[in-house]
Amino acid sequence: MAGVSAAVLTGFAVVVAALLGLGAASAVAPRRIAALGSLGACGVGFVLALAYLLAGAAPATLAVPLGLPGSWMTLALDGLSGFFLLVLSAVGAAAAAAALEADADATAPFLPVLLGAMALTLLAGDAFALVLGLELTSLAAGALVLMRHNDSAALLHIGVALPGAACLIAALALLAGGAGGDFRFAAIRAHPPEGWPAVFVLVLALLGAGAKAGLVPLHGWLARLLVAAPMHVSALMSGAMTKVALYVLVRLLFDLSGPAQPGWWGAPLLVLGAAGAVLGALRANMADDIKAVLAGATVGSVGLIVIGLGLALAARGADLSTLAALALGGAMLTALAHGLFGSLLFLGAGAVHQGAGSRSLVRLGGLIHRMPVTTAAVLVGAASLAALPPSAGFAGQWMLFQAVLGGPRIDGFGLQTLVCVVAGLLALSAALSAAAAVRLLGVAFLGRPRSPRASAAEEAGQTMRTILIALAVASGLVGLFPGGVLSLAEPALRRLVSAGMADRAGLLAVAPQADLPGYSALGIALILALSAGLVVWLVRARAVPGHRFGPVWDGGFGPPPAWLPFGDPLTQYGGASFAQPLQRVLGAALLRARETVDMPSPGETRPARIAVAMEDPAERALFGPLAALRPRLVVLADRCWLPGIRRTLAVVFAVLVFLLTVVAIVEQF
């Protein structure tokens, strides 16, 4: 068993080295090898991760002669990193395959670097390797977007990632300091932090990993980066990069901080996760760009996962390890599910952009006729986003709901109240996600085309179709067999919350408690298929021959008149129309949405227009003061400017003399 682990770890180290080397090589070699090589490496990684998890996931470490002077870098593999490596290699393989379709442009060398950096983060066995991998991830992601000349999104990403890195380094330094300055995770694990240092570790880890995962309130960059990046990179970032950051959060809070931390540690995660879940899903309902819709959904799914993590921390602190395993298992299942369906949806959005020439809901519509395969694949992804059974998204959210509903078993009135509020917000976010999925599918793929370009959309190419179908099948399999996925997560659960789901999650059904009935995806799928077949059979059997149109309410969008073959696109129910009720009910309060009607005066020929302006509360509260601080800093710097070399020297000299005096005085005593 240990032999398998060591071999797999060595294999992964080779894969990481190959990916990083591939990035360097493809800067000079033909760029197409970057995508091909990444695809191969991810395939190998997937097989390795699956073999490792199936073989029982025995921990292994490996020292490599790299890193800080005088010390070797440690790589480590356990159930947690194995599970996330599985997610990464699955998503990475899809993204690399999609990169084959994309132009081999200047960004190509950064794709293997991004993949290798993420794998290095997951394989890290000491603080140095973790920070190195995470920073390389951020830089590669920034470079991928910066090379496409989308400077503001990339710079915002770097601007958030760097303070995040500072927080993470501080957290790791606190942990390593507690372990006598030993950076290795094994040493830190043996000396978990206590008291105030532990609280600082919690705050810094939340800030650092949260900034990199797109956790509210540090999510503004993620939405912009996902919109700005090329489609396969967006898929990789949404599906894998946010998960890697969440892995770091789990590693720091669950593993390195030790099992003895108090239950209230879960409270900040619950609050931030619930806020992210609701805000992300709401933004997904408001956006017009389909990639922005998916970016909102990504922020929401990060929130969902963090809710699961928070609940697991709270339950573990109260010694309810079965509940903690349920919550953490739900979070990990959601992470895998979103990794698959998130990248599926982003790749579908890319296919739509290529085929229909636009990503704006205002210009799309009716794509189901022209792009049937893409539509079917997106339907599978959207079902997961809407958490419809038996989709992958439903399985994860079902477990999260069961965990939240079991939350009141945790003692403490404050935490119980919080869990109840979070349960309500979780339901709200699920409803909002479902609305966003319906809006995406209904406006972009159903109905009639809103632009001539959309009416002449072309189906995605053979490679793209294959990738979409593969992702849809993988997502469907995860949805049908959540118990199988949980058995892969079992080693991580046992290690982190000292209880697993093995007694509750079989291949056919998953139950919240061992003696309660559970959720059987396969059963539900069978019932759905049977009833659908029954309905079809009934309709066929009872139908009278021929058909006629009856008068129905059409919302002002009638059948196209003879002089307008596509109908008037403006009269069709569109993305903004879908968003308006939610925007008036929730958007006005949460996103400060304001509608302004621009009514032409009598006699003018221009049309009346309705404009909606909204702003994210987190960005307003966070970046507003920062932006206001800048001119003040400029004024301050201007005042500090000293004319002439002599005065500058005098200041330096005065500081030097002052410090020397302090040293002299200190030395006397």
Place this chain on the structure above:
Amino acid sequence: MGGHHGAFSLDVAHLLGGAVLVLSFGLLYQRRLGGLINAYAAQSCVLAAAAAWQGWVQSAPALVVTGLIVLGGAGVAIPVALHRIAGRLQFDRAVVTQPGIFPVMAAGVALVLLAVLLAAPAAAQALPREDLALALAVVLLGQLMMIVRPAAPAQLVGFLSLLSGLILGIVGVPGMRLAVELAVAVLVLAGAAVAGVYLLRIRARFEEVDAGRLERLGGAAQ
């Protein structure tokens, strides 16, 4: 290392170091540029003697070589170059303005006290920290000269004497590696400062050696 570790050899080393320090005060005191350059030449010669003496005491021929290099570079070449530049630019006999002598001298004495205090507590250790105190005092006085003198040539000489302090510190530490190389590096720095941009550019552009004028110009430009 061997060598002659007698009280006498230490006394001579301190005497030479002290002479370098006293000549630093001379630099602070000098008003005419010609005299300033001569005082710097004298300081460099004493510094060369100090280096050579350390070489003999520590039985380190490298330090003797250092002394010879310092003598040739800082004792002869740089002062000659400075004189020639000053002669060509015709401010050889110009009085370089400077604020009141007394407060500057008082500040210099205070800096020497500070240097001695800094080096004092570790005097019992094996390292001869008095040498370090002298070197530190020379560095501080050089900096002081750079900021109290408004005239650019005087600032340059202040910078050069600061470098002399560095060399004094380098040669004073027994067993210091790369002493020759460090001294040469410092001298190259000094030569670059002299030959380069400072005087010629200022003279060429502004017909003026008073750096204060530059500051006023900078102030007017903003």
